[in-house]
Amino acid sequence: MRDVFRIFFSTGWRQQVLILIVLLTSGIVEVVGIATLWPIIGIIGGEGMPNDHIIDDYIRWALEAVGLPLTIEVLLGVILGAAILSFAFGTAGSVFVGRSVANFGTGIRLQLIDALVRARWSYFVAQPVARFTAAMNSDAERASVAFKSAGMCLVALTQAAVLMVMAIFVSWPFFLGAVAIATVLWLAVGRYMRMAKKAGRGKSKHNLALLHSVTDALTNVKALKAMNRHTFIGHTFAVHIDRLRRATQAETYSTSAMRAIQEPLFISLLLGGLYIGHTFLGMDLRVMLGSTLLLKRIADAIGSVRANYQRVALDRISYWQLQNLLAEIRANREALISGNLPPLPADxxxxxxxxxxxxxxxxxxxxxxxxxxxxxxxxxxxxxxxxxxxxxxxxxxxxxxxxxxxxxxxxxxxxxxxxxxxxxxxxxxxxxxxxxxxxxxxxxxxxxxxxxxxxxxxxxxxxxxxxxxxxxxxxxxxxxxxxxxxxxxxxxxxxxxxxxxxxxxxxxxxxxxxxxxxxxxxxxxxxxxxxxxxxxxxxxxxxxxxxxxxxxxxxxxxxxxxxxxxxxxx
Ligand SMILES: Nc1ncnc2c1ncn2[C@@H]1O[C@H](COP(=O)(O)OP(=O)(O)OP(=O)(O)O)[C@@H](O)[C@H]1O
CATH class of the missing domain: 3.40.50.300 (P-loop containing nucleotide triphosphate hydrolases)
Structure with a gap:
């Protein structure tokens, strides 16, 4: 998780914190909507306006504070309002994230170009061209994805945290059950997460090797073709392409497996929880329905944390490669002085x-x-x-x-x-x-x-x-x-x-x-x-x-x- 924070805040704090606040607000508003469902389930269940749960008390208190009556129409209006507000904050947050990702992608490329043109000549000529082309294209692209995913991961994490806080209000056993479910869901994908990280490293390595051989081959292809030795290029390409294929396969498999395992696991855990709640804890239908809804949202948020974390795991190698390359080029900056220039031409x-x-x-x-x-x-x-x-x-x-x-x-x-x-x-x-x-x-x-x-x-x-x-x-x-x-x-x-x-x-x-x-x-x-x-x-x-x-x-x-x-x- 350290990488997630380091990558997301690498461009500074102010805008990133603003993004998190906006998206967190969207999450809080959503929680208000879910909480408002609580008494509605009671009303629909024929219990009248329920008052046997702390969430009911909070809602009653909040409506009294703004001078609104506690009716089903008002409650439905609050849910609708919360959904619209949550959407508005979510959209604003996405626009900020989009801008931030675009700025990151262009920023890192501009920094690379600037550093390159200022580098010492002896350093410059010793570098393979493919190293820079890979940095400008695939690495910069993948680093931007890592940056975006790091942001989305943190957003989902804050949303999950807000939902967990609500779970505490629902009941302690429910909160502990939610923590257990979240932990099991997270641990269950550990193996695939490791696989994804390895695939990310492999893809980056083989991509660069392929780019090296393509650049070399295309600059020399005329002589090779004239001597009918171009088949040799095909062989070099084939080796790298095959390794790239295997890394991509591992990446796709780990991503799909993680997604696939999530749903049945969640259903099993939920059913187990409902059984324990009903049989041993004597939970009523209203709490069980509300809890199921909340638990689904928690599982979705955890799923989003996991998916984005996995994307960071896959692409962070490109991010760090770029940072290291940038630091290396900057360390090789040509020391230019602004001295004098004699009248020219001169001996x-x-x-x-x-x-x-x-x-x-x-x-x-x-x-x-x-x-x-x-x-x-x-x-x-x-x-x-x-x-x-x-x-x-x-x-x-x-x-x-x-x-x-x-x-x-x-x-x-x-x-x-x-x-x-x-x-x-x-x-x-x-x-x-x-x-x-x-x-x-x-x-x-x-x-x-x-x-x-x-x-x-x-x-x-x-x-x-x-x-x-x-x-x-x-x-x-x-x-x-x-x-x-x-x-x-x-x-x-x-x-x-x-x-x-x-x-x-x-x-x-x-x-x-x-x-x-x-x-x-x-x-x-x-x-x-x-x-x-x-x-x-x-x-x-x-x-x-x-x-x-x-x-x-x-x-x-x-x-x-x-x-x-x-x-x-x-
Ligand atoms: N960047 C470099 N790193 C290491 N050795 C180099 C580098 N550039 C040139 N050399 C070597 O230095 C020597 C002089 O190279 P230079 O290019 O100055 O020769 P030149 O007289 O211009 O040759 P030509 O007439 O073939 O162009 C050569 O032996 C070359 O192999």
């Missing part, structure tokens, strides 16, 4: 820089200067560390030794957000969105005009093909740009980097998918952009060496200045 210098990934030394004591307003090209064999240099300049990785300066400011004292706004970065694998060309280039930035997008496309040698597409800038390019060729995708990525008028342009194998002529034209455009901006080109293509003002080579962890004549070896 960018790596002095005595060493860098290692966990367990892997990439460069040692490297020295390199990118002159302001010039084109610097970095060449070197695959895996030598070229992209790592670009990532350090973008502040995504910090050197393990040595310093990087922009002008005379060390990079760790730069206003990093402002510095990155001055960068245009074209990575090796640019991700394009399933959206229009316009939005892919502007990235939805409202400050960027359509005319600027067009200019960037012209500079990236992309306007020629874009202008011929149906809808031009408004052409939707498909999932990850699948409706375009590799070279067209690359040119869109270049336009995306150029549109922000960056002071430092980083091109990481930016023209590798283009033919020699187009690549040369882009290199020429890049040369024309120098002066007001610095350009860093990382490449295996000789044409960028020819276009460069300075060329560096990284090999075996060492950086050396290379003469443009080395272009053939790039």
């Amino acid at each position: 960018i210098t790596l002095a005595n820089v060493s860098f290692s990934y966990p367990g892997k030394q990439v460069m040692q004591h490297a020295n390199l200067t990118m002159d302001a307003g010039r084109l610097t090209t970095v060449i070197g064999p695959s895996g030598a560390g070229k992209t790592t240099i670009a990532d350090m300049v973008a502040g995504l990785h910090a050197p393990t030794e040595g310093t990087i300066t922009v002008g005379s400011t060390p990079i760790d004292q730069l206003d990093m957000a402002a510095w990155r706004r001055q960068l245009g970065y074209i990575p090796q694998d640019s991700i394009l969105f399933n959206d229009t060309i316009l939005n892919n280039v502007s990235l939805g930035d409202p400050r960027i005009q359509e005319s600027e997008v067009r200019e960037a496309l012209v500079a990236a040698d992309a306007w020629g093909f874009v202008s011929k597409l149906p809808g031009g800038l408004n052409f939707s390019i498909g999932v990850r740009g699948s409706l375009l060729s590799g070279g067209q995708r690359q040119r869109l990525a270049i336009a995306r980097a150029l549109v922000g008028q960056p002071r430092l342009l980083i091109l990481d194998e930016a023209t590798s998918a283009l033919d020699q002529k187009t690549a040369q034209e882009i290199a020429k455009s890049a040369q024309a952009l120098t002066g007001s901006r610095t350009i860093l080109a990382i490449t295996h293509q000789a044409l960028w060496v020819d276009a460069a003002d300075a060329v560096y080579e990284i090999r075996d962890g060492k950086v050396t200045m290379a003469a443009p004549a080395l272009s053939g070896s790039a």
